[in-house]
Amino acid sequence: MSDTSQLINDAAHRLFEQHVSPELLHRAEKGEWSAALWDAVEVAGFLDTLADRDTAPAERAENTAVLLRAAARHLAPIPLGETIFARAALAARGVKAPKGPISIAVLDGDTHRHGDHAHLKGIASRVAYGRHATHVLLSASNGDEAVLIATRRGKLSEATNIAGEPRDTIAFADTAGTTVPEISGHDLLLGGAALRAMSIAGALDRILIQTVEYARTRVQFGKPIAAFQAIQQQLAILAGHTAAAGLAADAAIASLEQPETRATVIAAAKVRAGDAAGAAASIAHQIHGAIGITKEHTLHFATRRLWSWRAEFGPENFWAEKLGRAAALSGAEAFWPSVTA
Numbered sequence: 001m002s003d004t005s006q007l008i009n010d011a012a013h014r015l016f017e018q019h020v021s022p023e024l025l026h027r028a029e030k031g032e033w034s035a036a037l038w039d040a041v042e043v044a045g046f047l048d049t050l051a052d053r054d055t056a057p058a059e060r061a062e063n064t065a066v067l068l069r070a071a072a073r074h075l076a077p078i079p080l081g082e083t084i085f086a087r088a089a090l091a092a093r094g095v096k097a098p099k100g101p102i103s104i105a106v107l108d109g110d111t112h113r114h115g116d117h118a119h120l121k122g123i124a125s126r127v128a129y130g131r132h133a134t135h136v137l138l139s140a141s142n143g144d145e146a147v148l149i150a151t152r153r154g155k156l157s158e159a160t161n162i163a164g165e166p167r168d169t170i171a172f173a174d175t176a177g178t179t180v181p182e183i184s185g186h187d188l189l190l191g192g193a194a195l196r197a198m199s200i201a202g203a204l205d206r207i208l209i210q211t212v213e214y215a216r217t218r219v220q221f222g223k224p225i226a227a228f229q230a231i232q233q234q235l236a237i238l239a240g241h242t243a244a245a246g247l248a249a250d251a252a253i254a255s256l257e258q259p260e261t262r263a264t265v266i267a268a269a270k271v272r273a274g275d276a277a278g279a280a281a282s283i284a285h286q287i288h289g290a291i292g293i294t295k296e297h298t299l300h301f302a303t304r305r306l307w308s309w310r311a312e313f314g315p316e317n318f319w320a321e322k323l324g325r326a327a328a329l330s331g332a333e334a335f336w337p338s339v340t341a
Contacts, residue, residue, distance in 0.1 A: 001062070001066065002059060002062060004059065004063060005059075005062045005063050005066050006066075008046075008049070008063050008066055008067055009066040009067075009070060011044065012044075012046065012066070012067050012070035012071065013070050013073075013074070015040055015041065015044060016037075016070060016071060016073075016074035016076050017074065018040075019034070019036060019037040019040055019076075020034075020037065020074040020075060020076050020077075022298050022301070024037070024077070025075060025077060025301050028077035028164070028165075029077075029160075029163070029164030029165075030164075031166075033132045034076075034077050034078055037076060037077070037078055038078050038101065041076075041078065041080060046067055046080070046084075047080075047083055047084060047087055048084075048087055048088075048091070049063040049064045049067055049084060050063075050064045050084050050085065050087070050088035050256070051084075051087045051088040051090075051091035051092075051097075053091065053092075057257045058254065060088075060257075061253050061254040061256065061257070062250075062254070064084060064253055065198060065249070065250050065253040065254070067080075067084075068080065068081050068084070068195070068198045068199070068202065068253070069198055069201055069202040069205065069246070069249070070202065071202065072198065072199040072200070072201065072202025072203050072205075072206075073202040073203065073205045073206045074202075074206070075203065075206070075301055075302060075305060077165065078101065078129070078132075079101050079102070079103050079128050079129040079132070079133060081195035081198065081199065082101075082102060082103045082104045082128055082129070082133075082192075082195065083101050083102045083103075085104060085191045085192075085195060085256075086102040086103075086104055086135075086137045086148075087102065088256075089137065089146075089180065089183055089191075090137075090148065090180060093180055093181055093182065093183075095148065095178060095180055098134055098135050098148070098150075099134065100133070100134030100135070101129060101132055101133045101134060102133055102134065102135045102136065102137060102148075103127050103128050103129055103130055103133040103135075103136045103137070103151075104128075104136065104137045104138075104188050104191060104192060105124040105125070105126070105127045105128075105136060105137075105138055105170075105188065105192075106124070106138070106139065106140070106141050106185040106188050106189055107120060107122045107123070107124050107138040107139060107140045107141075107143070107172075107185065108122050108123045108124070108125065108140075108141070109121050109122010109123060109140055109172070110122060110140050110142075110143065111138075111139065111140055111143050111145060111146070111147050113179070114176070117176045117177075117179070118145070118147045118176065118177050118178065118179035119147075119174055119175065119176050119177070120138060120140075120147045120149065120172050120174075120175060120177060121172060121173060121174045121175070122140065122171075122172060123169060123170070123171045123172075124136060124138055124154075124169065124170045124171075124172075125169050126159070126161075126167040126168070126169070126312070127151075127167065127168050127169070127170055128165070128166065128167060128312075129165070129166045129168075130151055130156060130166060130167075130168030130169075130170055131151075131156060131158055131166050131168050132166065133151050134150065134151065135148055135149060135150055135151060136148075136149060136151050136170065137180065137183070137188065138188075139183055139184055139185040139187070139188050140185050141185035141186070141189075142185065143184055143185055144182070144184050145179060145180065145181045145182065145183060145184075146179075146180040146181075146183035146184075146187075146188065147177040147178065147179060147180065148177055148178040148180050149172070149175060149176075149177030149178070150177075151170060153172065153175050153177075154170040154171055154172045154175065155170065155171045155172075155173075156168050156169070156170050157169040157170075157171075161308035161312070162304050162307060162308050163301075163304040163305040163307075163308045164304075165305070165308065167312075189313055189314065190256075190262060190263060190266050191256065192312065192313035193252070193266050193267070193269075193270040193313040193314055193319065194249075194252035194253055194255070194256060194262075194266045194269065194270075195313075196270065196273070196309045196310075196312050196313050197245070197248060197249040197252045197266070197269040197270050197272075197273040198249040198250075198252065198253055199305070199309050200245055200249070200273040200274070200276065200277050200306060200309050200310065201242075201245045201246040201248075201249035201250075201273060203277075203302045203305055203306055203309070204241065204242040204245055204246070204276060204277070204280050204306075205242060205246070206302050207238070207242075207280055207281070207284045207299070207302050207303070207306075208238055208239060208242045208280075210284070210298075210299060210302070211235065211238060211283070211284045211287050211288065212226070212235060214287065214288055215231055215235060215287055225287070231287060234283050234286065234287060235283075235287070237279070237283060238279075238280055238283045238284065241275075241276035241279050241280050242276065242280065244272055244276060245272055245273045245276035245277075248268060248269035248272040248273060249269055249273060251265050251268075251269060252265055252266045252269035252270070263322075263326075264323065264326065264338070266319075267319040267320075267322050267323050268319075268323060270313070270314060270316070270319045271316045271319050271320050271323070273310070274310040274315060274316035274319075275316060277306040277307070277309065277310040278306075278310065280306065281303040281306050281307065284299060284302075284303060285299070285303065
């Protein structure tokens with residue numbers, strides 16, 4: 001980790017530790033917008049870690065990865081990743097980013113031009129924090145350009161995922177917005193998948209720390225349960241999944257600016273992170289026992305998000321099929337080199 005990334009990592013953990021508490025998460029799940037948290041992130045200058053064109057791409061990616069992983073470890077209830085991704089996409093194309101939170105989604109519909117303005121028509125489903133975002137960056141699944149549009153210009157229907165996070169539907173009826181060229185629906189899907197892989201990695205960090213601490217302090221038959229070989233084995237498996245998902249997520253964020261390899265890298269990361277999410281949630285709840293499934297305990301904040309995030313922007317089977325088809329099309333001779341590259 002570079003000196004700059006270390007500074008961002010340390011500052012991010014201090015900020016999120018100060019602002020994100022179980023009480024804040026409870027309020028967020030009831031629909032309250034975490035305005036003070038968002039303002040603090042904005043003041044800290046965290047929104048443009050991926051948009052800073054004066055920084056080398058590899059360093060931008062590393063800075064963004066440590067920031068997003070810290071935010072996910074603390075389960076920060078804001079669309080930080082979506083905003084960072086959108087602002088970077090806008091900056092790369094010379095489009096001025098609006099103030100406030102920005103979300104991203106693939107549009108079930110179409111985009112087209114009327115003179116100098118881009119128009120879109122269709123429905124954006126399960127938009128992260130749609131009700132709180134000032135703008136949303138949208139592109140149709142078969143489109144080759146995106147549209148940045150104010151969320152207030154669409155008809156919003158509120159919904160949540162099982163973690164209580166806003167996942168709203170926004171319908172647009174031939175509405176004008178700002179053209180953002182050379183961003184397809186597939187680009188947004190890949191970006192969202194990379195963000196969710198990193199979110200899963202951060203939540204796994206939290207679950208591992210929490211589960212190890214519980215095993216060390218929970219006494220059964222006269223000694224901490226961490227002393228039992230069966231528990232040690234499960235903790236080792238949990239640590240392995242956490243490490244693997246973290247490495248895959250780092251690679252996914254780093255690949256966002258590498259068009260030749262990003263589809264394969266992000267697909268693999270989303271599959272690996274999704275597999276880890278299922279295994280980790282199961283192990284953590286088994287080790288915690290009955291207390292872990294109570295509302296009063298905080299474990300559920302992380303595990304419910306894992307179950308939600310693994311399904312967003314494509315579940316494991318969706319991306320695994322894409323990897324399989326790509327491998328089959330490339331031929332037998334290219335398979336092993338593609339695995340070891």
